[in-house]
Amino acid sequence: MFTDKIIFITGAANGIGRAAALAFAARGGTVIAADINASDLAETINMGAAAGGKLVGKQLDVSDFAEVSTVIEEIVREYGRIDVAVNNAGIGGVMARLGDVRPEDWDQMMAINTSGVFYCMRQQLRQMAAQAGGGAIVNVASVAGLRALPNSAPYVAAKHAVIGLTKTAAREYARKGIRVNALCPGFTVTGLFDPEAVDAHSAGASDQLRSLIPLGRFADVSEQIGALLWLASSEASFVTGMSMVVDGGLSA
Ligand code: NAI
DSSP states (O other): OOOEEEEESSSSSHHHHHHHHHHHHHHOEEEEESSSOHHHHHHHHHHHHHHHHHHEEEEEOTTOOHHHHHHHHHHHHSSSSEEEEEEOOOOOOOBBGGGOOOOOHHHHHHIIIIIIHHHHHHHHHHHHHHSOOOOOEEEEOOOTSOOTTTTTTHHHHHHHHHHHOOOOHHHHHHTEEEEEEEEEEEESSSSSSHHHHHHHSTTHHHHHHHHTHHHHHHHTTTHHHHHHHHHHHHTTOOOSSSSESTTTTTTT
């Protein structure tokens, strides 16, 4: 499905990003997997290589524009193009009511979850617009990009911004053959969302959360990947500017 495609994924050391990197590699893509966490990233690369995939790791802090720009230049120098980009790196942030959010926590959230996506998109769009055949970008936003999540105002604001960037870029670059979509996961068990940590913070809170989800459970990372692959693939050739919700019915 992705044979001969050059695929760039951020946040690929863990969780949804790792599962995506392995899935693209299993489908024939050449995956450039980036993350700030070098040791976990090496594990992703080893897992993919053991399964016969083509993966290369790049240590990258997406909140540093110079680093983003350098990594994308390196990819283009080495592979000539970027067919698919998945901007997935992100943090969950500190939980607090808006009036108790520390400005430094707000700044960190915006730097990683919003500026990080902007920096990557900026460089990816310039490359994809210059190359023959365009490309596809999938930004990993969140259901929190579409509705409120109490005690997470910076995260909610950052993810709403990602959806705004997605829609705007989709309209600006459609005529260049570039599709830009957002995946909006609901609660998915990863390092970022760990039900045990939720209960440690507030006893019984994970059961309360579960009860809000019509399917009655949290997602496994594997359940985010079908939608992500589809958005990135030619199967979705007429889909752009969309926010695709995969949340077990939470936002229905
Ligand atoms: P995770 O914590 O398992 O993986 C996130 C990865 O991003 C980590 O490997 C981390 O090292 C990397 N990262 C963090 N800051 C970085 C930076 N400055 N530069 C480069 N890499 C950085 O989390 P998960 O759940 O897989 O999250 C992936 C995306 O999915 C995030 O954007 C998150 O907001 C989003 N999401 C997750 C949901 C969930 O319930 N797990 C729900 C909705 C959205």
